[in-house]
Amino acid sequence: MTPVARLPAVVLIAMLIAMPGLARAAADLTSDTQVKAAFLYNFAKFAEWPASARPLTMCIVGDTRVATELVKTVRDKRLDGRVLEVKGIGSDEPMLTCDVLFISASETRSAAAVLVTLRTLPILTVSDSPGFARTNGIIELVVESERMHFAINTDAATRAGIRLSSRLLRLARIVRDEHVY
Amino acid sequence: VKTAARVLLLTLGAWSASFIARAQTKAPPDLGSATIEDLMNVLVTTASRGPEGIGSAPARVQVVTAAQIERRGYRSLLDVLKDLPDFKVDLFGDPDYANATLMLSGQFLYDHQPDLSRFYPSDFHGMEAQRTGVFNTIFGPMTSSRPSS
Numbered sequence: 169m170t171p172v173a174r175l176p177a178v179v180l181i182a183m184l185i186a187m188p189g190l191a192r193a194a195a196d197l198t199s200d201t202q203v204k205a206a207f208l209y210n211f212a213k214f215a216e217w218p219a220s221a222r223p224l225t226m227c228i229v230g231d232t233r234v235a236t237e238l239v240k241t242v243r244d245k246r247l248d249g250r251v252l253e254v255k256g257i258g259s260d261e262p263m264l265t266c267d268v269l270f271i272s273a274s275e276t277r278s279a280a281a282v283l284v285t286l287r288t289l290p291i292l293t294v295s296d297s298p299g300f301a302r303t304n305g306i307i308e309l310v311v312e313s314e315r316m317h318f319a320i321n322t323d324a325a326t327r328a329g330i331r332l333s334s335r336l337l338r339l340a341r342i343v344r345d346e347h348v349y
Numbered sequence: 350v351k352t353a354a355r356v357l358l359l360t361l362g363a364w365s366a367s368f369i370a371r372a373q374t375k376a377p378p379d380l381g382s383a384t385i386e387d388l389m390n391v392l393v394t395t396a397s398r399g400p401e402g403i404g405s406a407p408a409r410v411q412v413v414t415a416a417q418i419e420r421r422g423y424r425s426l427l428d429v430l431k432d433l434p435d436f437k438v439d440l441f442g443d444p445d446y447a448n449a450t451l452m453l454s455g456q457f458l459y460d461h462q463p464d465l466s467r468f469y470p471s472d473f474h475g476m477e478a479q480r481t482g483v484f485n486t487i488f489g490p491m492t493s494s495r496p497s498s
Binding site: 203242311 | 380381383386389390391393394414417420
């Protein structure tokens with residue numbers, strides 16, 4: 169058999185060896201928007217706001233894909249008896265009724281001034297913008313080594329009057345105003 | 350040699366089909382009931398479909414909604430672009446001919462060229478923002494701005 173005639177067999181064997189790994193790699197990746205939505209729901213699960221009977225409102229500024237995913241994630245769910253509501257809003261819209269406020273990285277600049285005014289209100293602010301937890305934000309989502317992690321500014325959470333569970337804090341990278349521990 | 354090429358082609362076709370089928374048929378994970386510890390172990394992919402750090406992602410998407418277009422009083426797509434973070438738009442000469450320079454973070458995207466349709470939908474400048482509805486901007490090496498209904 170000539171080398172050319174052997175080529176298909178060699179290629180076939182190589183592909184059979186590579187296929188399971190490649191298929192698994194392609195199938196196992198999950199979109200970051202799905203993961204962000206799931207994290208937002210979990211943050212709400214492990215946060216405690218001052219008592220309220222109104223729906224727990226989760227506002228999304230900027231990335232509408234996260235809002236779409238979050239609607240799917242929280243469908244038919246309640247937290248402490250409160251109905252969950254998801255709202256997509258613009259960075260210049262009122263945010264006072266939000267309990268969780270996700271601001272996508274593209275919008276943090278336009279929302280920066282508003283964030284300062286919200287810092288003492290019980291609004292759990294979250295963003296995927298680098299440095300968010302050190303600039304008036306409470307939780308910052310970070311992707312490292314293809315996995316999503318989060319940093320929490322405990323000073324910002326205290327200022328906002330939101331209690332975060334020890335389980336959440338244990339998993340987070342803790343950021344303090346001006347200092348990282 | 351012809352037979353070998355045919356066999357190779359068939360093999361490639363079968364392999365590609367099976368690879369795509371396997372990658373697509375797997376049900377998406379139910380993240381709604383995942384614990385936070387589980388979530389921290391999920392491999393994530395970003396808008397570019399390849400796994401990468403969020404800080405180094407080559408694309409981010411910004412959406413300007415119809416409500417924002419109306420509230421902010423945008424009249425053309427250039428008005429929308431001018432208001433986007435990191436964009437700088439300069440108009441030269443007769444604006445009807447859409448000679449423009451677009452800069453993103455100090456880099457020239459488009460330098461004083463009359464034919465914006467090379468990068469943007471035709472009649473870009475004259476397009477009314479209100480009629481366009483939602484306006485998506487994808488930032489990154491494949492930077493583009495395009496209206497969607």
